[in-house]
Every structure is written in structure tokens, then in C-alpha cells.
Amino acid sequence: MRQYFILMRPLWKEMLGSFEQGFGLSKKKGKKRKPRSKIASILLFGFLFLMLGFYSVIYGVGITQFLILAGNPDGFIQMVALGAPLLILLFGILQAIPTLYHETSLESLLVLPLKPSVIIGGKITQAYFPAAVFPIAFFFPALIAHGIVAGRPWAFYVQSIPFMFFVTFMPFAVVVILLLFIMRYTKFARDKDRFQMVTSIFTVLLAVGFSLFINMQNVGTQMPGSQMFGPDGRSTFMSGALPYIPSSYFGAGMLLYADSGYSLLNGILALLVNVFALGVLLLLARRLYIPGVLGMQAGGKPTKQLTREAMHRALRPRKAYRAIVQKEWKILLRTPAFFTQTILGAVLMPALMIGVMIMTLSRMDSSGDLEFDLIGMLQIWNQSGAWKHSLWLIVMIASAAAAFFSGSNMMSASAISRQGKLFYYSKLIPVPARVQVFAWLTPGLMTTTLIWLFLTAGITIFLKGSFLFGLIVFVTAWLNAYLVQIVSFFTDMFFPNLDWTNEVQPVKNTKATMVSGLGMFIYAGTIVGVGFLFRKIWGGHDLLTALSIFIFSLVIVILATLLVLKRSDRLFSAIDI
Amino acid sequence: MIDIRNLSKSYDGVKNAVDDLSLEIRDGEIFGFLGPNGAGKTTTLKLITGLLSPDSGSINVNGYDIEQEALEAKKHFAFVPDNPDTFTRLKAIEYLRFIADVYGVGKEEREARIEDLTHRFGIFDVLNQMVKTYSHGMKQKLILVGALLHDPDTWILDEPMTGLDPASSFQLKQLMREHADQGKTVLFSTHVLEVAEKVCDRLSIIDNGKLLFVGTIEELKARYAKDDSLESLFLKLVAQEEEAAPYVPDDMMESLL
Numbered sequence: 001m002r003q004y005f006i007l008m009r010p011l012w013k014e015m016l017g018s019f020e021q022g023f024g025l026s027k028k029k030g031k032k033r034k035p036r037s038k039i040a041s042i043l044l045f046g047f048l049f050l051m052l053g054f055y056s057v058i059y060g061v062g063i064t065q066f067l068i069l070a071g072n073p074d075g076f077i078q079m080v081a082l083g084a085p086l087l088i089l090l091f092g093i094l095q096a097i098p099t100l101y102h103e104t105s106l107e108s109l110l111v112l113p114l115k116p117s118v119i120i121g122g123k124i125t126q127a128y129f130p131a132a133v134f135p136i137a138f139f140f141p142a143l144i145a146h147g148i149v150a151g152r153p154w155a156f157y158v159q160s161i162p163f164m165f166f167v168t169f170m171p172f173a174v175v176v177i178l179l180l181f182i183m184r185y186t187k188f189a190r191d192k193d194r195f196q197m198v199t200s201i202f203t204v205l206l207a208v209g210f211s212l213f214i215n216m217q218n219v220g221t222q223m224p225g226s227q228m229f230g231p232d233g234r235s236t237f238m239s240g241a242l243p244y245i246p247s248s249y250f251g252a253g254m255l256l257y258a259d260s261g262y263s264l265l266n267g268i269l270a271l272l273v274n275v276f277a278l279g280v281l282l283l284l285a286r287r288l289y290i291p292g293v294l295g296m297q298a299g300g301k302p303t304k305q306l307t308r309e310a311m312h313r314a315l316r317p318r319k320a321y322r323a324i325v326q327k328e329w330k331i332l333l334r335t336p337a338f339f340t341q342t343i344l345g346a347v348l349m350p351a352l353m354i355g356v357m358i359m360t361l362s363r364m365d366s367s368g369d370l371e372f373d374l375i376g377m378l379q380i381w382n383q384s385g386a387w388k389h390s391l392w393l394i395v396m397i398a399s400a401a402a403a404f405f406s407g408s409n410m411m412s413a414s415a416i417s418r419q420g421k422l423f424y425y426s427k428l429i430p431v432p433a434r435v436q437v438f439a440w441l442t443p444g445l446m447t448t449t450l451i452w453l454f455l456t457a458g459i460t461i462f463l464k465g466s467f468l469f470g471l472i473v474f475v476t477a478w479l480n481a482y483l484v485q486i487v488s489f490f491t492d493m494f495f496p497n498l499d500w501t502n503e504v505q506p507v508k509n510t511k512a513t514m515v516s517g518l519g520m521f522i523y524a525g526t527i528v529g530v531g532f533l534f535r536k537i538w539g540g541h542d543l544l545t546a547l548s549i550f551i552f553s554l555v556i557v558i559l560a561t562l563l564v565l566k567r568s569d570r571l572f573s574a575i576d577i
Numbered sequence: 578m579i580d581i582r583n584l585s586k587s588y589d590g591v592k593n594a595v596d597d598l599s600l601e602i603r604d605g606e607i608f609g610f611l612g613p614n615g616a617g618k619t620t621t622l623k624l625i626t627g628l629l630s631p632d633s634g635s636i637n638v639n640g641y642d643i644e645q646e647a648l649e650a651k652k653h654f655a656f657v658p659d660n661p662d663t664f665t666r667l668k669a670i671e672y673l674r675f676i677a678d679v680y681g682v683g684k685e686e687r688e689a690r691i692e693d694l695t696h697r698f699g700i701f702d703v704l705n706q707m708v709k710t711y712s713h714g715m716k717q718k719l720i721l722v723g724a725l726l727h728d729p730d731t732w733i734l735d736e737p738m739t740g741l742d743p744a745s746s747f748q749l750k751q752l753m754r755e756h757a758d759q760g761k762t763v764l765f766s767t768h769v770l771e772v773a774e775k776v777c778d779r780l781s782i783i784d785n786g787k788l789l790f791v792g793t794i795e796e797l798k799a800r801y802a803k804d805d806s807l808e809s810l811f812l813k814l815v816a817q818e819e820e821a822a823p824y825v826p827d828d829m830m831e832s833l834l
Contacts, residue, residue: 193666306670306705314670315677315687323678327667334666421662427628429679430651577628 003114007122015126052134053141060142064149073150077255080139081248084164085171087135092175093203095131097196099123100176101183101293110293120285124176132168140164143255156258159267163251166270170247173277180284183292196336204348246273320431324439331418332411332443337503338418346409346447350455353405382465392545394469395476396531399553400524402452402477406484407520409451412444413488413513416496416571417506423498424577437568441489448481480527480553486560488516493567496575527553578604578762579625579731584634586624586786594620596786598634602764607757609777610766613815617786618766619659622735625764626656639730639762652680654731655724659739659766661716665709669700669719672708673726680727687726694722697748714740721749732756734765738772750776770807784815 060076067073100123109119140160147156242249250273253266306314318326332338381387387394419426426436452474460470492512500506507513527549534548579602586595595617602608612618623629625636627643627650636643641650664672677687695701698718708716717740725732732753738746753763753776767773773780774794781791790797794807801810 304705305702311670311691311704312688315674315684315691317682317684317687318674318678320679320681323675327664327671327675330671331664331666422664424628424658424662428626428651428656430648431679432648573630576630577623 003118004121007109007114007118008125011122011126015130049137052137056138056141057145060145061149063142064146068150073146074256076146076150077143077252078242080143081167081252082242082245084135084139084167085245085248087138088131088168088171089175089206090203091131091134092127092172093179093199096127096172096176096179097199099127099130100179100289101192110290116290117282117286120282120289123289124281124285127176128169128172131172132165135168136164152255153259155263156255159254159258159263162267162271163255166251166254166274167245167248169274170277171245173274173281177281177284180288180292184288193334193336197339200336200340201344204344208352246270247277320429321435321439324431324436325442328415328440328443335503338414338507341504341507342409342411342414343447346405346411347451349408350405350451354455354458379464382463382469385466387465387469389542391472391542392531392535392549394472395546395549396528398473398476399480399527399531399549402480403484403520403527404524405451406448406481407488407516407518407524409444409447409481409485410488410507410513410516411447412441412485413492413516414507414510415440415444415489416492417498417500417510417512419496420498420500420506421577423496423575427572427575427577433568433572434565437493437564437571441485441564444485444489445482448485449478452477452481476550476553479550479557483553483557483560484516484520484523486557486564487519488512490560490564490567491515493564493571498575498577578602578637578639579733579764580637581621581625582635584621584624584636585632586620586629587632593786595624595631598783598786598788600781600788600791602762604762605757605760606778607753607763607765607776609773609780610764610783611768611770611773611780611811612766612783614768616784618783619735620786621783622656622733622764622766626654626733627651628656652727653729654733655727655729657717657720657724657732657734657737659735661713661720661740663708663716663720663723666707668705668707669711670704672719673704673723676723676726682727686728690726690728691722694725697752698722698745712740714742714745717741718745725752731762732764734763736767737765738767738769770811774807782811782814789814 063079064073064076067075109123112119143160143163144157146152147160242252247270250266250270254263254270257263257266332342416423429436456470456474456477459465459473460467463469465473489512492510495511497506497510530552531545531549534552535545538544538548579600581598581600584595584598585593587593598617598621610618610621620629624631625638625643627647630644638650639653641653643650664675667675673687673691676682677691682690691704692701695704698721700715700718700722703711703715708719711719717737721734721737724734737749741749750772753765757763757778777794779791779793780797782789790800792800797807797810801813
């Protein structure tokens with residue numbers, strides 16, 4: 001145990017470092033910047049948790065009040081018992097992979113005279129806390145706020161503390177066990193980049209699947225015995241998914257019966273389930289972890305040597321523009337942080353949101369919640385040509401939606417910052433600045449165009465719209481999506497972050513990505529306001545309003561494009577390497 | 578040929594990293610650029626290659642002003658930085674193709690030169706591997722191959738021997754000699770005085786951004802101490818930097834004036 005605590009000292013510091021990086025609070029390298037003091041770091045963390053706590057309390061109070069009105073205040077505890085594992089699933093994978101396998105400190109640990117079990121225990125602790133901190137910080141204040149609003153007994157508040165650990169640790173242990181097997185027995189895991197890429201996609205899909213699973217397990221599908229472990233009739237499930245996660249099931253039971261002996265019984269069972277998970281995890285880790293790490297050091301599969309013919313093919317000449325674009329694509333696709341923050345978000349977000357919207361509409365129609373057939377009505381509205389009389393609405397919605405979705409596509413917003421130290425190549429190569437700038441913009445514009453082509457086609461087919469309807473939606477959406485790309489690119493030209501050390505920084509923590517993410521959210525709102533304003537100015541004239549909204553976006557696009565072209569000539573001289 | 582006149586650069590607006598530097602590097606010579614850490618060598622090389630903009634002064638590379646005719650100038654030189662930072666997520670062959678494309682190297686020429694250079698530096702067999710799997714020395718070799726791919730007239734190399742194994746170091750010195758013998762220019766910075774002594778036709782020593790000496794090793798010895806090694810001459814020069822006036826040979830002074 002003494003060895004464990006000695007080991008945890010440096011690991012704890014490392015843990016804080018990775019936590020700072022994850023939240024974008026890490027110090028940036030630079031000649032003129034002073035290192036951040038300990039007090040400043042504590043204040044920053046404090047502020048972050050205070051903000052999170054504030055949202056959490058609002059969430060807790062709001063949902064509890066709603067559930068009290070609905071007659072099921074206990075549902076909140078179940079929501080937390082299901083929400084926390086969902087988050088730990090997401091953060092657990094993302095945290096455990098680099099901490100357990102990819103950090104360089106691991107090599108230095110293996111040569112120390114420490115028992116393997118101490119290293120394993122230390123590394124698992126190091127992976128668990130940063131993964132659990134966000135779910136706990138988000139749900140714990142909400143739980144306390146819920147207790148106050150719902151008038152829970154004093155024992156509830158005390159038990160809330162072990163509850164948060166019970167509901168987060170077991171799912172984390174399951175995730176790590178899965179990971180141990182993958183890292184030990186699959187070859188693909190040895191390529192750090194490929195593994196991170198696959199797992200990040202898998203995590204997103206898993207989280208989406210898990211939340212769908214929880215939603216589908218509604219109260220109506222109860223079976224005999226589908227009540228909490230306690231006195232009959234005390235509390236029924238909000239979701240039938242709860243018994244599938246024993247730690248959450250008993251944990252929730254512990255809080256729900258906080259005023260009776262069943263609480264202790266549920267608590268003991270939750271503890272036992274967690275201890276069992278920890279035992280299995282440690283047992284398997286003894287066999288799988290260190291061999292898995294050593295397997296990683298052995299490297300990936302050997303690369304084939306180039307034949308003369310392959311070399312001949314691999315060296316086919318291209319124009320400089322194409323060479324830069326293809327290089328950008330390769331780096332975007334091969335760098336996990338770039339891929340997840342740019343391509344994955346850009347493709348998944350609009351697809352998921354529109355998919356969910358269509359599913360919800362279909363479900364509302366089939367469940368009979370609506371007294372009319374909404375989809376049918378929309379299809380008739382399209383087929384009859386009535387949509388032409390609501391042109392302004394179509395242009396406004398397409399503009400706002402495109403701007404909003406394009407804001408999640410950080411390709412252009414990070415195009416210059418992504419170059420990092422290698423920006424010197426751009427200054428060295430004999431390629432005009434405008435060509436390079438256009439090449440950097442190309443991936444963002446290409447994905448934007450493709451996404452809107454597919455989305456427009458999908459919406460038009462689903463709503464049985466005409467070609468003209470589709471064309472108007474596409475042109476309007478593309479213009480606004482392009483607007484976001486060019487404006488955020490322009491911002492990156494002014495405020496590039498080239499001295500990053502962590503690949504997440506240029507795609508997440510720059511002024512341009514903030515403009516892209518937050519600014520375009522505001523722009524999407526503005527375009528709606530502008531739409532109503534023009535409608536008032538033109539006395540409700542449909543075509544003039546639609547044209548005005550379109551021209552409004554077009555003017556911004558032209559201005560931003562001209563500014564980018566003008567700035568591109570001065571870009572290289574403005575940035576010293 | 579590289580012609581530098583009254584070049585100054587300051588990062589903070591107070592102290593000059595390069596201070597009123599004038600220098601001529603002629604065709605057909607290997608020119609060594611020596612100085613202690615922080616002397617201003619890398620800054621000077623970055624100014625010559627256009628990576629940094631000077632506060633004052635002018636730089637001509639093969640007759641092209643690096644500020645006014647940047648694109649033309651860039652076509653005629655190669656630069657190897659002191660740190661082999663490169664696109665680690667490209668395969669080496671992809672990296673070389675990219676470089677060949679942006680410099681407009683023809684199909685046959687690129688294939689022939691890649692084959693020749695990568696064989697010389699011993700990285701032909703690993704061309705299909707990702708650069709991230711390369712060691713420091715291998716990356717350095719790859720960057721060297723990339724830099725020399727378009728057969729530039731002028732080579733500008735910042736600490737090019739760092740990380741190279743003896744065989745590759747020998748190959749590079751050989752290549753530098755061949756290049757200079759063809760009447761072209763090689764400018765390189767180094768800390769290794771033995772290399773400078775053996776390879777350079779002429780050399781310069783700078784410290785605190787100021788030029789302390791320009792000339793051949795013989796001229797350096799003749800001026801300071803005949804029996805001293807280059808190392809002791811270098812140390813003496815740098816120590817006396819505050820008092821010493823820069824030594825510039827007569828013929829160079831004439832051309833500068």
C-alpha cells in the first residue's frame with residue numbers, strides 16, 4: 001500500500017495535467033507568456049466546477065419540479081443512476097486508452113522496482129478519477145438540489161456521496177475490462193492512431209445506442225418484478241434499462257429508500273457489486289495489462305517494402321494545389337484529434353439531429369400523439385406547390401440550420417492552426433499564398449457541400465418535394481454553410497495558434513473554433529430575427545423576404561471571401577516562425 | 578550566391594538577435610556559419626530563407642530578393658532546419674511526393690533523385706513507412722532528401738549533421754563537396770568545429786547577432802594565433818567579442834562597398 005501511495009504522487013500530478021489539457025486549461029508554450037501559478041490553476045478549476053455546478057443545480061431543480069408535478073419525483077434518482085454510467089462510458093474509454101496504454105510515462109514505470117499490482121492499481125486510479133470527475137461534477141449538485149426540492153431525509157445527502165462512486169465505478173470497470181482484452185488480443189490496437197480513431201467512433205455509436213436503448217425501455221414494458229428492490233409499489237421504473245446495470249439499480253434503491261432499512265441493504269449490494277467488479281478488473285489486469293502494454297511497445301504490423309512499380313505509382317506528379325489538399329486530407333483522417341473534432345462531428349451531428357427529428361415525427365404520427373398526420377401534411381404541402389408561398393420560411397430555416405450545423409465543422413476554423421510548427425513549410429515552398437489558402441479551405445468546403453447534397457436529397461425525397469424545392473434548399477444551405485467556413489477561416493488567419501503541443505488545442509481551443517461553434521449559433525439566431533424583420537419591412541411579401549434573407553447571407557459571404565483573399569497575401573509575412 | 582546587406586532583426590524590439598549583418602556567400606564554396614548557442618545563427622538562416630522578416634537590410638539569393646521576389650527565390654534554394662519536424666502522419670514516400678509536387682519536379686527526375694538520395698542515406702527500404710515510426714536521425718535524412726529533391730542551386734542547412742550516423746554524415750559532406758564543385762553554393766551552420774575545419778572553404782563566426790569574423794581558416798589563424806586549433810580560436814574570439822572589431826577580408830570588403 002505504501003508503494004501505491006508513493007506511485008500515486010507523480011501519477012496524481014500527471015492526472016491533473018491531462019485534466020487541464022482536456023479542458024483546454026493547459027499552459028501554452030510561448031516566449032512571452034508567464035507560467036500559470038498554482039493559485040490561478042485552482043481558481044480556474046474552481047470557476048469551471050462552479051459553472052458546472054450551477055447548471056447542475058438548475059437541471060436538478062427544474063427536472064425535480066417537473067417530476068413532482070408528473071407524480072414521480074423518484075424518477076430523478078433513476079435518471080441520474082442511468083445518466084452517470086452513460087457519461088462514464090463515454091469519458092471512460094476516452095480517458096482509459098491514453099492513460100493506460102499510450103502515455104510515455106508507462107515505459108519509465110515498468111523499469112521501476114514496483115510490484116505489477118501496484119502499477120496496475122496506480123494506473124487504474126489514474127484513469128478512473130479524470131473520467132469520473134465530469135459525471136460526478138455534473139450530477140452530484142443536481143442530486144443535492146433534488147433532495148432539497150423533493151424534501152428527502154438527511155440520510156439521502158450522506159448516501160449521495162457513495163452513490164456517485166457506485167454508479168460510476170462499475171461501468172468504468174466494465175469498459176476497462178473490455179479494453180484490456182482488446183489491447184491484449186487484437187493487433188489493430190497496437191497502432192495508437194488507428195486505435196484511438198476506431199474507439200472514438202465506437203464510443204459515439206455506443207453512447208447513442210445506449211441512450212436509445214434507455215429511451216426504448218419505457219415504463220409500459222414493465223414485467224413482473226420490475227420494481228425497485230424494496231417495499232412493493234414504492235417506486236416503479238422510469239426506464240426498464242435500470243436492472244441491466246446492477247450498480248445503478250442498487251445505488252438508486254439505496255437513495256430511494258433513504259429513510260428505511262432497505263437503503264442499507266441496497267447500499268451493501270451496490271458496494272458488493274462494485275467490489276466484485278474491482279476484483280475481476282484487478283484479476284484480469286494482472287494477466288492482461290502488462291503483456292498488452294509490452295505488445296504495444298512491439299509496434300504494429302511490419303510495413304511492406306516498396307516495389308519499383310509501387311514507387312512509380314506513388315510518385316505520380318500532381319499540381320501543387322492538389323498536393324496540398326491531399327496532404328491535408330491525409331493528416332485530417334490520420335490524426336485522431338483532428339478527425340474526431342472535424343470530420344466526425346461535421347458528418348455525425350447533422351445526420352444524427354435530422355435522423356432523430358425524422359424518427360420523432362414518424363413516432364408521433366404512428367403513436368397517435370398528434371391528432372393529424374404531420375408527415376402526410378408536409379408531403380401534400382410540398383407536392384401541391386404550396387411551399388412556394390412559404391419560400392421565406394424555407395430560406396430562413398435552411399440558412400439557420402446550415403449555419404448551425406456548419407459551425408460544428410471545424411475544418412476551416414482550424415485549417416491554419418492545425419499546421420502548427422510545420423507552418424514553416426508553407427512559408428518555404430514556392431507556392432503562392434492564395435493557392436495554399438484555397439487548398440486549406442477545400443476540405444471544409446468539400447465536406448460541407450457533400451453533407452448538404454445528401455441532406456437536401458434526403459429531405460426532398462422524404463417530403464416528396466420537387467427538384468426546385470431541393471435546389472432552393474441546397475443553394476441556401478450551402479451558402480450559409482460556406483459562410484461559416486469562410487468567416488471562421490478568416491478568424492484563424494488573424495489568430496492562429498501555431499505553438500500547440502497537444503493536437504486537441506488547434507481544433508478545440510482557438511478563437512476561430514469559438515467563432516465557429518458559438519458565433520454561428522448566434523448567427524443562426526440572427527438570421528431568424530433578420531427573416532422576421534425583412535418580412536415586416538416587405539409587408540409580408542414572400543419572395544422579397546426570401547430574396548432579402550438570401551442577399552443578407554450573400555453579402556457577408558462576398559465580404560468575408562474578399563477579406564480572406566486580401567489577407568492571404570499578407571498572411572505569411574505576418575506570421576514569424 | 579547569397580548576398581546579405583545590413584541585416585537586423587529583433588524579437589522584442591530591444592535586443593537585436595541579428596545586428597547589422599553583412600555577408601557574401603559565393604558560388605562554388607562551402608560556407609560554414611559558426612557561433613555559440615543563441616548567437617543568432619538560426620535566426621540569420623531563417624531570415625535568408627524568408628521564414629522571418631527582417632527589421633532592416635536586404636537579402637538576395639541567387640539574384641532574387643527574398644522579400645520582393647520570394648517565390649522565385651524559394652525555387653532556387655533548399656533549407657534544412659535544425660529540428661527535423663515534419664509531417665509524421667504521412668508515409669515517407671508521400672512526403673517526398675508532396676515536396677516534389679510543390680517544387681514541380683518532373684516524373685523521371687523525381688524518381689531518379691529519390692532513388693539515388695535515399696540509397697545514399699540508407700532510407701530506401703523504409704520509404705513505405707509512416708514518418709512517425711522514424712528515429713530522429715532517419716527524419717533528418719528524410720528532410721535532407723526532400724530538401725535536395727529539386728536540385729536547388731543553393732543549400733542552406735542548419736546543423737545538418739545532428740542525429741546523422743557516421744556513414745550518412747560522410748555522405749552529406751561528400752554531397753556538399755560535389756555540389757560546391759559544380760559551382761553552386763552551400764551554407765551551413767554547425768557547432769562541430771572539426772566539421773567546419775574539414776569541410777568549409779570559408780567560414781564566419783557570429784555572437785550576439787554580430788559578425789566576429791569572415792574568411793578562411795588560414796586567414797583566421799593568420800590574424801589571431803597560428804598554432805591554435807580552430808576550437809581555441811573560436812573560444813578566444815567569442816570571449817573577446819565585446820572588444821573585437823569584425824574581421825572582413827579585403828576582397829570581400831571591396832565587394833560589399
